[in-house]
Amino acid sequence: MQGVLFDLDGVITDTAKFHFKAWSRLAKEKLNVTLPASFESDLKGISRLDSMNRILKFAKLENKYSADEIDAMAQYKNKLYLNEISKLTQKDILPGIENLLDELAVNKIKLSVASASKNAPFILEKLGLKDQFDAIADPAKVAHGKPAPDIFIEAANKIHVDPGQCVGIEDAKAGVEAIKAAGAIAVGVGSSTDLSEADTVVANTGELTYSVLEQAFRK
Ligand code: B16
Numbered sequence: 197m198q199g200v201l202f203d204l205d206g207v208i209t210d211t212a213k214f215h216f217k218a219w220s221r222l223a224k225e226k227l228n229v230t231l232p233a234s235f236e237s238d239l240k241g242i243s244r245l246d247s248m249n250r251i252l253k254f255a256k257l258e259n260k261y262s263a264d265e266i267d268a269m270a271q272y273k274n275k276l277y278l279n280e281i282s283k284l285t286q287k288d289i290l291p292g293i294e295n296l297l298d299e300l301a302v303n304k305i306k307l308s309v310a311s312a313s314k315n316a317p318f319i320l321e322k323l324g325l326k327d328q329f330d331a332i333a334d335p336a337k338v339a340h341g342k343p344a345p346d347i348f349i350e351a352a353n354k355i356h357v358d359p360g361q362c363v364g365i366e367d368a369k370a371g372v373e374a375i376k377a378a379g380a381i382a383v384g385v386g387s388s389t390d391l392s393e394a395d396t397v398v399a400n401t402g403e404l405t406y407s408v409l410e411q412a413f414r415k
């Protein structure tokens with residue numbers, strides 16, 4: 197194992213609740229629909245525009261708006277979301293992650309972020325973790341979102357490590373599929389039923405250690 201590719205939301209910090217809050221407010225204010233609670237996990241790892249389109253489909257309004265109108269709604273959601281995440285601090289880092297980053301650094305493993313979020317640099321800055329990563333892949337630069345492998349390939353390229361020498365960590369099904377399609381080893385965080393395609397699954401981030409990742413890689 198020469199590199200580790202980190203998903204952000206659900207692995208480094210829990211931003212899903214803030215995404216859901218912002219999407220729910222947008223849906224209520226602009227589309228007059230209430231999103232079911234299941235949308236919080238359904239939209240994990242899904243890009244901003246794809247999430248917007250899923251919400252329009254749910255509201256049965258998919259053909260009602262122009263591309264510019266859809267873009268304006270997505271921007272409004274991001275404004276609401278930014279307001280939420282501006283309050284993030286080091287205390288919002290998920291359990292075990294700071295320790296894992298230290299262990300990986302000691303073992304000279306290159307670290308890269310493979311998040312669908314365009315806000316990843318801002319979030320890492322707020323958490324005080326930006327300097328711990330060697331690279332952050334830019335989702336605006338890749339053609340296809342998760343489950344396509346693009347963002348994980350870009351994250352591996354940015355640390356100059358072959359994806360086959362990397363372990364990717366994900367909490368979403370679409371993300372695990374993306375890691376596997378990139379040719380990396382997938383470690384899932386969450387339910388082993390939902391993440392059955394992962395090579396190894398841990399129940400929560402507190403169980404992520406250098407040794408767990410190394411064993412997943414050698415399996
Ligand atoms: P943004 P990840 C994903 O993060 C979120 O899980 C998903 O809900 C969100 O829509 C997506 O980022 C895009 O985020 O609107 O901030 O660009 O899990 O890939 O780290």
Ligand code: MG
Pocket residue numbers: 203204205206207240241366367368371
């Ligand atoms: Mg995630």
